């Protein structure tokens with residue numbers, strides 16, 4: 001049974017690839033992957049890098065994606081990576097919901113690269129948790145919870161969370177997935193809807209045709225997975241106090257009943273006040289309280305990103321939650337950073353709630369809690385799992401050889417990220433495993449290609465700044481040069497920035 005240890009210092013691994021900032025969905029599109037670059041910059045400027053291991057993650061291969069996604073869908077995504085739809089694949093756009101006028105998942109240059117970075121980060125997080133290299137692993141580029149097996153949805157193309165959980169399931173009996181994005185975590189729920197090995201718990205806005213429209217009280221799983229999908233459908237205007245009132249009792253009961261051995265927390269930041277798409281009213285403190293609460297359990301934890309469309313607040317939030325993972329207090333005054341002018345006139349880390357009505361009455365919140373308790377009452381005892389010989393970790397022999405070539409073929413990017421001090425992460429550094437499958441994990445050590453993860457040393461702050469500056473230039477170039485197809489917008493520098501803030 002899980003125990004709570006409040007002041008326990010944890011090993012934190014953080015995964016970041018600056019190339020995520022080069023992904024550009026289009027001028028009017030609310031999804032801005034550059035928010036991850038801004039969050040990383042704040043994290044560095046607050047000095048949080050001194051307290052954790054920072055790695056550039058492995059990039060997921062299409063074979064890794066095949067573990068969940070349909071082969072033809074993944075190959076289609078790879079084929080449109082240059083940012084245009086050739087005649088050969090044109091008829092597939094409707095089938096896969098990519099690049100059509102009706103949906104929100106455009107074709108853009110680097111769409112597959114984005115999926116590789118996002119998924120590679122979450123797979124690397126899983127591998128480091130399994131190896132005992134981390135108590136908490138963070139990938140803010142991940143959390144793309146809407147992607148389906150053969151369909152892009154809600155700005156998500158490849159579901160890094162499902163891939164991550166599938167990896168964890170090789171070594172963990174029960175995985176708990178918690179989703180605090182303002183939208184229902186439908187893609188993850190659907191993937192594990194019929195199994196009791198994963199419990200999904202989603203707190204989200206529901207009703208009034210709010211996207212994606214699923215996640216009501218009666219959405220509880222099916223077959224063997226019946227009662228293992230938990231949904232908390234909420235109304236507009238939810239504030240910090242009410243979020244805490246519902247999150248904590250629900251999670252305490254879930255932990256008591258399900259007793260997971262690892263937790264994946266999707267920290268979508270579109271549940272914050274003032275989000276461009278969401279209509280909850282949380283501050284960083286209310287959102288971060290969920291991270292803080294989960295951290296207190298003595299159970300390995302993976303933190304992922306997700307939605308979040310008011311870019312400066314997303315970066316504030318994920319920086320703050322990195323500090324929470326590290327059990328570190330950071331000042332409210334933002335440090336000088338590469339994006340200082342975009343935070344003005346507010347130079348503080350924390351945000352204020354908006355003056356909007358909260359439609360979640362105390363009676364309604366009680367009703368939500370009672371629904372969850374009622375569902376959980378159907379679970380008699382924690383499910384048992386028989387383990388056969390442990391399966392290999394995620395990297396195939398092909399991936400391993402490819403990774404070796406990547407590392408030697410990209411000396412420039414490695415050099416710019418961390419000159420002189422790039423170190424390889426080594427499984428030999430594993431001290432202990434947080435789970436009971438240490439022996440089986442160790443037997444697989446040799447199958448992990450440690451060179452796939454590059455460590456940034458703790459004195460790299462200024463160099464990373466340089467990297468980010470050069471990334472901005474490359475983004476502008478990329479955006480301008482990618483006008484291969486009419487679906488790709490060209491933007492000037494000013495439009496680019498105006499669009500962001």
Ligand SMILES: [Zn+2]
Pocket residue numbers: 181182183268270306307308
């Ligand atoms: Zn969302």
